[in-house]
Amino acid sequence: MKYLAEFRNGEIAQRLAAEIRRMTTRRWAIMEVCGGQTHAIIRNGIDQLLPPEIELIHGPGCPVCVTPLEVIDKALAIAARPDVIFCSFGDMLRVPGSRHDLFRVKSEGGDVRVVYSPLDAVAIARDNPHKQVVFFGIGFETTAPANAMAVVVAKRQGLKNFSMLVSHVLVPPAIEAIMNSPSNRVQAFLAAGHVCSVMGYWQYPPLAEKYRAPIVVTGFEPLDILEGIRRAVRQLEAGAAYVENAYPRAVTFEGNQPAQRMLAEVFEPTDRAWRGIGVIPNSGWRLRDAYRAFDAEARFDVADIRAQEPPICRSGDVLQGKIKPIECPAFGNPCTPRTPLGATMVSSEGACAAYYNYGRFARAG
Amino acid sequence: MSLDFATWSCPLPLRDYPNIVIGHGGGGKLTAELIQHLFAPAFDDEALRPPGDAAILSFDGARLAVSTDSFVVRPLFFPGGSIGELAVNGTVNDLAMMGARPLYLTAGFIVEEGLPLAQLGAIVARMAAAARAVGARVVAGDTEVVDKGHGDGVFINTTGIGLIPDGVRIGPDRARPGDCVLVNGSIGDHGMAIMSVREGLEFEATITSDTAPLCDLVAAMLAAAPDAIHTLRDPTRGGLAAALNEIAAASRVGIQIDERALPVNPAVQAACDLLGMDPLYVANEGKLVAFVAPEAAEAILARMRAHPLGRQAAMIGQVVEQPAGVVAARTAIGGTRVIPMPLGEQLPRIC
Numbered sequence A: 001m002k003y004l005a006e007f008r009n010g011e012i013a014q015r016l017a018a019e020i021r022r023m024t025t026r027r028w029a030i031m032e033v034c035g036g037q038t039h040a041i042i043r044n045g046i047d048q049l050l051p052p053e054i055e056l057i058h059g060p061g062c063p064v065c066v067t068p069l070e071v072i073d074k075a076l077a078i079a080a081r082p083d084v085i086f087c088s089f090g091d092m093l094r095v096p097g098s099r100h101d102l103f104r105v106k107s108e109g110g111d112v113r114v115v116y117s118p119l120d121a122v123a124i125a126r127d128n129p130h131k132q133v134v135f136f137g138i139g140f141e142t143t144a145p146a147n148a149m150a151v152v153v154a155k156r157q158g159l160k161n162f163s164m165l166v167s168h169v170l171v172p173p174a175i176e177a178i179m180n181s182p183s184n185r186v187q188a189f190l191a192a193g194h195v196c197s198v199m200g201y202w203q204y205p206p207l208a209e210k211y212r213a214p215i216v217v218t219g220f221e222p223l224d225i226l227e228g229i230r231r232a233v234r235q236l237e238a239g240a241a242y243v244e245n246a247y248p249r250a251v252t253f254e255g256n257q258p259a260q261r262m263l264a265e266v267f268e269p270t271d272r273a274w275r276g277i278g279v280i281p282n283s284g285w286r287l288r289d290a291y292r293a294f295d296a297e298a299r300f301d302v303a304d305i306r307a308q309e310p311p312i313c314r315s316g317d318v319l320q321g322k323i324k325p326i327e328c329p330a331f332g333n334p335c336t337p338r339t340p341l342g343a344t345m346v347s348s349e350g351a352c353a354a355y356y357n358y359g360r361f362a363r364a365g
Numbered sequence B: 001m002s003l004d005f006a007t008w009s010c011p012l013p014l015r016d017y018p019n020i021v022i023g024h025g026g027g028g029k030l031t032a033e034l035i036q037h038l039f040a041p042a043f044d045d046e047a048l049r050p051p052g053d054a055a056i057l058s059f060d061g062a063r064l065a066v067s068t069d070s071f072v073v074r075p076l077f078f079p080g081g082s083i084g085e086l087a088v089n090g091t092v093n094d095l096a097m098m099g100a101r102p103l104y105l106t107a108g109f110i111v112e113e114g115l116p117l118a119q120l121g122a123i124v125a126r127m128a129a130a131a132r133a134v135g136a137r138v139v140a141g142d143t144e145v146v147d148k149g150h151g152d153g154v155f156i157n158t159t160g161i162g163l164i165p166d167g168v169r170i171g172p173d174r175a176r177p178g179d180c181v182l183v184n185g186s187i188g189d190h191g192m193a194i195m196s197v198r199e200g201l202e203f204e205a206t207i208t209s210d211t212a213p214l215c216d217l218v219a220a221m222l223a224a225a226p227d228a229i230h231t232l233r234d235p236t237r238g239g240l241a242a243a244l245n246e247i248a249a250a251s252r253v254g255i256q257i258d259e260r261a262l263p264v265n266p267a268v269q270a271a272c273d274l275l276g277m278d279p280l281y282v283a284n285e286g287k288l289v290a291f292v293a294p295e296a297a298e299a300i301l302a303r304m305r306a307h308p309l310g311r312q313a314a315m316i317g318q319v320v321e322q323p324a325g326v327v328a329a330r331t332a333i334g335g336t337r338v339i340p341m342p343l344g345e346q347l348p349r350i351c
Helices: A010-023 A035-044 A069-079 A102-107 A118-127 A144-156 A171-180 A193-199 A204-211 A222-238 A257-266 A289-294 A315-319 A351-364 B029-042 B083-096 B117-133 B189-198 B215-224 B239-251 B266-275 B294-305
Strands: A028-034 A054-061 A084-088 A111-114 A132-139 A162-169 A188-192 A215-218 A243-245 A267-274 A278-287 B055-059 B062-071 B101-112 B137-146 B154-164 B180-183 B229-233 B254-258 B289-292 B314-320 B327-330 B336-338
Touching (some): A028 A171, A028 A193, A028 A222, A035 A188, A054 A171, A069 A084, A069 A162, A084 A102, A084 A118, A102 A111, A118 A144, A118 A162, A132 A144, A144 A162, A144 A257, A162 A267, A171 A204, A188 A193, A204 A215, A257 A267, B062 B083, B180 B294, B215 B229, B239 B254, B239 B289, B289 B294
Parallel strands (some): A028 A054, B254 B327
Antiparallel strands (some): A162 A278, B055 B062, B062 B154, B101 B154, B180 B289, B180 B314, B254 B314
16 A cells, blocks of 8 residues: 555646646547556546646556457356366456356356465465366456466376366457557557566567557556546647657566466467457467366366347447547436446446446536 | 547446356445345245335333344454444344334354354453443353365354334434435545455554444433434445435335535545545445434434444434435535445446
8 A cells, every 4th residue: 555645646636637638639549458548548537637738538448358259258158067176366256258257157156256366266276176267367468377377286296186267368369459540549658567567568569659649658547547647648749659658667668477487388369259359360379289178168168159149239439539438328218337238348347337337427417 | 549439349248247246245236236136036935125224123012122143254253343232233233223122132153164262252252242332231152163275264143123202203204305315424434444354454553443332322422302303324335325225215215415514434435535435435334324303303413423433423414305216416616426325346447
C-alpha cells in the first residue's frame, strides 16, 4: 500500500488532468491496450477528468474476454468429466461458453476449483494421484511465465496427471492487427505495463515507427494512467511517434529475461483465435513438442470441439472506437454482465462490463 | 494481417442457471432473485414482505424482532474468531439492525461425522460466551449428524428473538434524501481474513476478522438521538456495496459516498489490490452502516466514536433524491463511479 497511495493522490491527478487539458488542441484517439487499464479508468472516473477532445478507446486486452468460445467449450467438456479436477483463475468461472459456464458445471458435480497460481494446481495434482488435474492456462504475457513454470515443475516432478488447456494471447500482434485495420482510428497506445514488465518494450519501437503511433508503457494506478495519457498527448501534439516508458518502477527495456527464457523453453508462437475477432497469425503461444504431453486438449480429445459466434452485438464497433458501449442498442438490455452478448461484456475487464458496472448512471445522470 | 472489425462477432447469451450455483449464496443479485422468485411466493406472509434483516412481530403491545441465519464458514477457526462467535453475533446483529435488544437464541447444529468433540466443544464454548456477552439466552437447540464428506465440519443455524424499544422505527426502506451515511469502522476485514487463511494466501500483515455484536453500539446510538436513526444495516455478504444497493432500492433514493472518507485497513486494501478485489464488496461481521437525519449526524458520530466498536466511525456520504436506486461514489481522484449490486460472489481477477 505504501507504494500505491502515492499513485492515487487526488491533487496530483487534478494537476495532471489540467496539464492534459492545457496541451490538447484537437481531437485524439488513444487506445489503452489492457483491460486492467480500462477497469482502472472507469473505476476511478479518469475519463471524466479529461478534455472532451481526448477519446479513450478500450482495447481488446482482456484475457478473459478474448478467450475464444470454443476454448471455453473445451474447458467445460473437460471440467465435466468425473475423473477431472479443473483448476482456473476465479474470473473465468463466469464466462459463458456456447451453452453454460464453469459455475454450472460445478453445480452439476464437476470438481472445479479456483486457484491463485498455476503452481497450486500442480500441488493439487501431486496430492490427488488418482485424478486428472487440468489448469486453464489463459492470459497475456503477464500470466504466461507462471504457467510455463507450472509445466516445467510438473515435468520435473514426473506428474502424469497434470495438464494445461493453453490459450495464451500476445499483445504486439494485436496492436499490429488493430493498426492494419482499414477502419482503425487509434492514434496512440498506452501499452500494458504488466505485460511489459515481463517482456520489456523492445518489440515496440518498430511498431511506433511503422504506424507513426506513439506508444507509452503505462501502469495501472490513476496517476500512472494520467501520466501515460499526458505523454501520449504530448507526442501527438508534437507530431512525434516513439516509445516512452512511463512505468519505470516496474518495466525495463529488456524486461524480465529469466521469465522470457522460461517462456521460450515451454511455449512456441502459434496462430490464435481471439473471441469475437477471429484468428490473428502468431498471436498466441502453445506448448512446445517437449512439453506436448501436458497438453490437455490432446489428453482429453477435445480438439474437435467447434463453436460458432453469431454476429448479434456491436462490440466490434466498441473496440474500434466507433461507438461507446452505452451507444450500443443492446447495452444494458438485453446485454448485461449477467447475460453478455459480446466479448466486451463478458468479463469485468471488458469495456462494456466496465461501463455497465461503473459508468452507466454517472454518464446518464 | 488486418483486423476486419466488420466481421467482429459475439457469443450467445448466458442462460439462467437451472441449478443452484455458489453465487446464489453470495448476497448479491442471484440471492435476491432466489428470495424474490422462489422463497417469498411460497412462504407468502405479511411479516416477510417488508425488507429487512429481521421480521417484526407485534405481540401483546410489544414489538419483537425475529431473525434466523445459517453459518457455513471454512475454516471453523480463523484470525479474530470462529464459527461460534459468528453464529451468535451474526444473528444478534440482524436483530440490532432493527434497533432490537437480543433476548433469546436457538442453535441448530449440522455436524459432520468425524469432527473432533474437542473442536465442537470449543466452538460451543465460544458461542455461549458470545451470547452471555450480549445478555441473550440460548433456549432451544437441535443436533443432526451427516455422513463424512457431506459437510465442512459443522454448520450452525441460529434464530434470535429481540425486543424493539418503544418509539424506535428503523428499516431499510426509511432512508430519506439528506440523510447522512455513517459506518462504524474499517470495511472488508472479515472477508479478507477468511480468504487469507482459507486460500493459504500470505499477506504481510495478519488480517483479523471484525466479528462483534453490534447491539450495544446501536443502543448507544439510539440513546444519542432515538428518532434520528432511519436505517441500519450490517454489511455482511456482498459487503457495503450490496447493503447500500439494497437500501437505495428499498427506500427509492440515491446514495452518494465519498471513497476518500471510507475507512479501509491498509492491509485489507493491499490484499484487495493484489487479488483485483474491491473492499466495498468484501464481507464484514462487526460493521454497520447507518442512515441518520443530518441534524443529528454529528452527535451520533461522536457517540459511535466513544464506543469501542466505533472508534474509526466515519461519515461516508449522503442520501440524494436522484438517481433513485443508484449508489455512486466520488473516487479518490475526483471522478465518479457507480457502485453496482454484485451478482454473486466477488471473484479474484486474472490480471
